[in-house]
Amino acid sequence: MERIEYSAIETLLQVLKRRDYVTLAPILREGAIIYDEVENASQLPRAFVDVQAAGSYRVERREDNAYFGHHVGPTTWKKFLFPPLFELFRVIRTASGFRIEGDANSENHDTVPQHKYAFIGVRPCDVQALALNDKVFQNGPYVDRAYKVRRESMFVVAVNCTEAGGTCFCDSMGTGPKANGGYDLCLTELTGDDEGFFLLEVGSERGADVAKELPSRPADPSERERAVEAIQRARTSMGRTLQTDRLREMLADNLDHPEWDNVARRCLTCANCTMVCPTCFCSTVEDVTDLTGATARRVRTWDSCFTLEFSYIHGGSIRSTPKSRYRQWMTHKLSRWVDQFGEYGCVGCGRCITWCPVGIDLTEVARAIRERQHSSITLQEEV
Amino acid sequence: MKQQRKPKLAVWKFASCDGCQLSLLDCEDELLAVAGEVEIANFPEASRAVARGPYDISLVEGSITTPHDAERIHQVRRASKVLITIGACATAGGIQALRNFKDVREFASIVYANPATIEALAKSTPIADHVFVDFQLRGCPINKYQLLEVLSAYLHGRKPNIPNMSVCVECKQRGIVCGLVTHGPPCLGPVTHAGCGALCPSYHRGCFGCYGPKEAANTGSLSAWWAGKGMTERELLWNYRNFNAYAEAFRKESEAHEE
Numbered sequence: 001m002e003r004i005e006y007s008a009i010e011t012l013l014q015v016l017k018r019r020d021y022v023t024l025a026p027i028l029r030e031g032a033i034i035y036d037e038v039e040n041a042s043q044l045p046r047a048f049v050d051v052q053a054a055g056s057y058r059v060e061r062r063e064d065n066a067y068f069g070h071h072v073g074p075t076t077w078k079k080f081l082f083p084p085l086f087e088l089f090r091v092i093r094t095a096s097g098f099r100i101e102g103d104a105n106s107e108n109h110d111t112v113p114q115h116k117y118a119f120i121g122v123r124p125c126d127v128q129a130l131a132l133n134d135k136v137f138q139n140g141p142y143v144d145r146a147y148k149v150r151r152e153s154m155f156v157v158a159v160n161c162t163e164a165g166g167t168c169f170c171d172s173m174g175t176g177p178k179a180n181g182g183y184d185l186c187l188t189e190l191t192g193d194d195e196g197f198f199l200l201e202v203g204s205e206r207g208a209d210v211a212k213e214l215p216s217r218p219a220d221p222s223e224r225e226r227a228v229e230a231i232q233r234a235r236t237s238m239g240r241t242l243q244t245d246r247l248r249e250m251l252a253d254n255l256d257h258p259e260w261d262n263v264a265r266r267c268l269t270c271a272n273c274t275m276v277c278p279t280c281f282c283s284t285v286e287d288v289t290d291l292t293g294a295t296a297r298r299v300r301t302w303d304s305c306f307t308l309e310f311s312y313i314h315g316g317s318i319r320s321t322p323k324s325r326y327r328q329w330m331t332h333k334l335s336r337w338v339d340q341f342g343e344y345g346c347v348g349c350g351r352c353i354t355w356c357p358v359g360i361d362l363t364e365v366a367r368a369i370r371e372r373q374h375s376s377i378t379l380q381e382e383v
Numbered sequence: 384m385k386q387q388r389k390p391k392l393a394v395w396k397f398a399s400c401d402g403c404q405l406s407l408l409d410c411e412d413e414l415l416a417v418a419g420e421v422e423i424a425n426f427p428e429a430s431r432a433v434a435r436g437p438y439d440i441s442l443v444e445g446s447i448t449t450p451h452d453a454e455r456i457h458q459v460r461r462a463s464k465v466l467i468t469i470g471a472c473a474t475a476g477g478i479q480a481l482r483n484f485k486d487v488r489e490f491a492s493i494v495y496a497n498p499a500t501i502e503a504l505a506k507s508t509p510i511a512d513h514v515f516v517d518f519q520l521r522g523c524p525i526n527k528y529q530l531l532e533v534l535s536a537y538l539h540g541r542k543p544n545i546p547n548m549s550v551c552v553e554c555k556q557r558g559i560v561c562g563l564v565t566h567g568p569p570c571l572g573p574v575t576h577a578g579c580g581a582l583c584p585s586y587h588r589g590c591f592g593c594y595g596p597k598e599a600a601n602t603g604s605l606s607a608w609w610a611g612k613g614m615t616e617r618e619l620l621w622n623y624r625n626f627n628a629y630a631e632a633f634r635k636e637s638e639a640h641e642e
């Protein structure tokens with residue numbers, strides 16, 4: 001573990017830029033800390049903190065000068081790998097039939113931009129979310145080529161958390177507040193009486209190659225100790241907790257629990273929770289023709305299990321009630337995802353709690369179910 | 384394959400401001416493409432030339448507010464293969480449906496010197512209350528890209544890509560930061576039908592609900608949350624009473640806050 005000074009952040013950005021990375025990092029815009037392209041370190045939201053609660057988010061000034069003294073905001077990193085709107089291919093009418101152009105999934109594609117992304121400031125929960133995205137988009141039998149191309153060339157600078165946000169529960173999900181692999185470089189920021197500095201860990205060869213160019217010295221034992229303590233502080237200040245003991249079975253066994261009716265009365269089925277979730281991966285495809293019928297485009301857009309259209313098959317929607325839609329979402333994240341992918345689909349980032357317009361909190365729903373359990377119908381009987 | 388005869392398109396106006404029809408003229412570059420694909424058989428806003436029916440596609444703007452219009456809409460329906468309503472007036476009664484909550488004769492007696500000559504129905508009602516409607520395109524006014532999408536879809540015999548989801552989805556897809564969560568109410572986005580591309584939120588304004596209620600709009604929950612944040616009954620009522628005041632979900636919600 002090395003110590004690097006605050007000034008090394010600018011060096012890090014420039015080193016990555018020289019290696020042709022598009023440098024994406026937190027930036028303060030429209031009253032929130034979002035992720036977008038930055039040119040230099042002065043654009044980082046230094047000395048700002050986001051105060052989060054169910055259905056509420058405010059950015060405030062910090063006492064110290066921390067670069068990463070904030071948590072996760074409304075953007076997810078997935079949007080750079082799995083864009084909200086993405087043209088899959090175009091079909092052009094020809095004299096004898098039709099021709100397909102720009103197939104994003106073909107080897108000779110011309111629509112996948114060859115961006116090399118560097119994600120700077122990825123929180124441990126989001127590092128784990130990227131690992132879950134990988135399972136969905138590239139590790140299974142159906143590979144999303146556009147995702148894979150970007151993912152392979154990408155660079156991850158993780159940042160461990162030393163303070164937890166108001167809706168965070170990564171500790172419950174075992175995804176944070178310290179990143180456990182999945183990065184090229186990892187920073188732990190330490191602020192205090194002094195100016196503040198980072199401890200740097202290297203997670204890959206690519207990371208080591210970049211780290212070489214940063215002025216550093218080995219961290220001394222007291223600095224390492226401070227980092228351990230700071231991360232422990234985050235662990236003990238989680239805004240939320242979710243008891244995961246038998247969680248998968250408990251939800252699967254309680255599909256008729258009255259709590260689903262309670263939450264359905266409040267849920268707007270607006271889909272915000274799914275749009276901000278770093279692991280939600282559903283999409284739909286639309287075929288769009290022009291007026292003349294000479295070209296058609298197949299466009300993929302983010303979709304959500306909260307819409308009626310999502311479960312529409314011949315004759316109607318399978319999940320016609322808000323109750324069935326909320327339950328589908330939550331039981332997928334916390335129960336059936338385990339059957340499907342071998343682990344929970346929730347990383348405990350708390351975004352769905354903060355960005356729900358009426359403050360619905362899945363940890364509270366899970367708690368209410370746990371406190372008064374039923375087990376009369378099983379998953380197979382679900383309608 | 385291309386039809387021999389170009390389909391005939393007609394545009395009809397009932398009680399409305401003409402804004403939705405203007406969206407068709409506003410298509411500018413695409414308007415030539417429209418004119419290339421259809422015979423514009425009746426469109427007074429653009430041309431005085433009127434071709435006789437029947438019409439393949441009729442776009443109907445406006446609500447029904449007079450006994451005469453209540454008759455005329457049946458003639459339009461009889462002359463049209465496909466009837467598509469455009470805009471909040473035609474699909475929900477429009478801003479003029481605010482009178483549905485009051486006594487229109489009382490208004491007439493205050494406004495007009497000779498109210499006996501005014502032939503107004505007691506309510507401003509959507510087209511679908513009178514005749515069968517094939518497709519309803521929402522908005523106040525409608526979005527020209529959605530209009531082109533609906534026309535393309537009908538010309539090519541496919542389903543229009545017009546999602547019924549919330550405006551929130553459009554905000555999130557565009558990367559607009561949620562004003563409701565960062566600043567507070569009001570914003571009707573979570574209960575409003577998508578289609579505008581999150582126009583107001585992109586200018587840091589809450590959604591006014593121009594596209595009317597989304598599918599399964601849970602206005603009661605949103606109001607309860609806002610009441611908890613200090614919004615008064617009067618404010619809640621007026622949030623839902625604008626261009627789509629008479630759309631069922633908004634009407635019921637505003638009525639729930641009447642004193």
Ligand code: SF4
Pocket residue numbers: 266267268269270271272273274306355356357358359360
């Ligand atoms: S849980 Fe909240 S964010 Fe999700 S659909 Fe329901 S109201 Fe919208």
Ligand code: SF4
Pocket residue numbers: 273276277278279280333345346347348349350351352353
């Ligand atoms: S379900 Fe909620 S807390 Fe879990 S990963 Fe998704 S947004 Fe974060």
